[in-house]
Amino acid sequence: MTGLSQSYLALLLAALRDADDRPIIIVTTDESQAQQLSDDLTFFIGESEIKKESAAPSLLQKRVFYLPSVSSSPYSEISPDKVAVMRRQAVLYALGRSDSPPIVVLAAESLRRKVLAPALFQEHCHSY
Secondary structure, three states, X not given: OOOOOHHHHHHHHHHHHHHOOOOEEEEEOOHHHHHHHHHHHHHHHXXXXXXXXXXXXXXXXXXXXXXXXXXXXXXXXXXXXXXXXXXXXXXXXXXXXXXXXXXXXXXXXXXXXXXXXXXXXXXXXXXX
C-alpha cells in the first residue's frame, strides 16, 4: 500500500490482523521505516501492555517482529554487527516457536541475507 501515513498504515494493518488471523509479512523500503512501522504496530496491537505487565516479556509472547538487516556483505572483510545478527537469530527462533500467526516487518535489504531452513535452524537452537 502506498500513500498512507506511517501510523495510519500501522492502524490499518492491525485491523487487518484482527479480521484475519494469518501471518503478515511487511516489506519496507528502508531500515528506519521498518523499525518505525514495527513500533507503531506494537502500539496498535497492544503489545506495549504486555511489556508493562512483566519486566522481561518473552520473545515468544510477541506478535509483531522486526527483522533487522545485516548491513555487511558476507564476502566483505568487515564483520557484521553482532547485535543485529543476534536480533535476527532471536526473531527467527521466536518465529519457529510462536503459537500465534506473526506480523513480520523488515526492510527489503533483509531479504538478501540467506537463512537456514526452519527445521535445521530450530534443531540447532537450545533453550536454557
